[in-house]
Amino acid sequence: MGEVNFIQEEDIRLETTRARFSNVIRRHGELAERLSRDSDKMIFERLQKEFEVARASQTQEIFLDGDQWNDGLLATIRERVHMEADRKAMPGETSMLVDAHFQGKTTYKVGSKVICCLEGARIGIQYETSFAGEPCELYHCVLESKSFLEKMTVLEHTIPFFLPIREAENDFLSSNAMKFIDHVGELLQAYVDRREQVRLIKELYGNQIGELYHSLPYHMIEFVLDDFDCKVTVSLRYADLVSVLPTRIRALAWPMHQSKRTSSNLVTMNRKGNGAAGSQHIPARLAYAEDALRSMSLPEAYAEIVLNLPQALQQIFQNRSST
Structure with missing residues (x-):
């Protein structure tokens, strides 16, 4: 009977510890959500509105597939946003003489990514996520550089704070901006996929x-x-x-x-x-x-x-x- 009592006491201690740990995990999740929710929501609403304006004023939307999405195209997009920024900084009559090719507003669709030229020599990337064929959240990342020859940096974003976007910026953005853009998209889609799998088993089972x-x-x-x-x-x-x-x-x-x-x-x-x-x-x-x-x-x-x-x-x- 001593063995029985020992096992029962161990079970009680384990259940008590487990309950306390569960409460800590729950409170941590609530705190993390509360800390990020309000500020992230304001940034999201502002950037979403800016993307909507950019897409509404576009002169064309180009769908890219496979090798069409490459470093050369990204360089063209960078050149376009800087030319547009320089044009707007010129006096009115002079700005009209700039090559009309760079005055057109083009949006690029690459898989689940939408790439827009934003005001102020900025490039905006909107990431569309999905699960089981159904759309989920939108995320944004805005890149900027002081000139066409300087490296780009992340100006702002709506990517969850626990995903390593700054590490990706350090690893990829200065040497391969295209790889950075793709990698962030992979991070976001994989996160949504794992999260939705957990949500679904909780819902079903x-x-x-x-x-x-x-x-x-x-x-x-x-x-x-x-x-x-x-x-x-x-x-x-x-x-x-x-x-x-x-x-x-x-x-x-x-x-x-x-x-x-x-x-x-x-x-x-x-x-x-x-x-x-x-x-x-x-x-x-x-x-x-x-x-x-x-x-x-x-x-x-x-x-x-x-x-x-x-x-x-x-x-x-x-x-x-x-x-």
């Missing part, structure tokens, strides 16, 4: 999920299934912030509920020896679940895990009882 934790960019995700005979813990880690499938996965089945069914079972196990009792509390690795999480989206993998979980647990515990 929330009654089966006891706890769910994630980092702000959703590159670390953990959740617990406790609607079964065993408690199943799933831990996901992503190699980088442009990944949509996890690379480090651990799915474990903890036979906690089964051990609590009757204390007499534990007493019987104790009489057989501490080794037998201890083995009943060693988690079992769910290899089939890890394979599903590695190759499928999170909602698809979740459905696969739940469908095959009873059979997998039965096989695991039959093997244990026979050893």
Whole structure:
């Protein structure tokens, strides 16, 4: 009976710690959202209005595909915005003599990116994100440079603060602006994809999920299934912030509920020896679940895990009882 009491006390301590940690995570998420919401909303509304004005005044919109989006085109866009800024700085009559080619307002569409020439020698990029074919948020990034020959810098943006845009600026923008623009788009789409996968499993299977934790960019995700005979813990880690499938996965089945069914079972196990009792509390690795999480989206993998979980647990515990 001492072993039974010890296990019950351990369970109580674990549940208390878990509840406190869950509360800290929740409060952290609320604080992060509150700190960024108001200022980000004002910047978003201003930039969105500016993009709408730019697109409404465009003389043409060019759709680019494949090799059409390249460094040469980006250089042309940069030249265009600086020529326009210089033209507006000239006296009225002189500005009319500037090559009409550079007076046309062109917007470029590259996949999910819209590139506009903004006032003041600025280049604006609007990123469109989606999930399962449905549109999600819009994000903006505005680049500027003092002259055509100087490197561009990020002037302002509406990209979530926890995505490493400044690191991307340092790594790419000075040497390869096109790569920077594409990389930011990949960061945003991957973030939205991971976030929406988590949202969907909460929406579809929330009654089966006891706890769910994630980092702000959703590159670390953990959740617990406790609607079964065993408690199943799933831990996901992503190699980088442009990944949509996890690379480090651990799915474990903890036979906690089964051990609590009757204390007499534990007493019987104790009489057989501490080794037998201890083995009943060693988690079992769910290899089939890890394979599903590695190759499928999170909602698809979740459905696969739940469908095959009873059979997998039965096989695991039959093997244990026979050893």
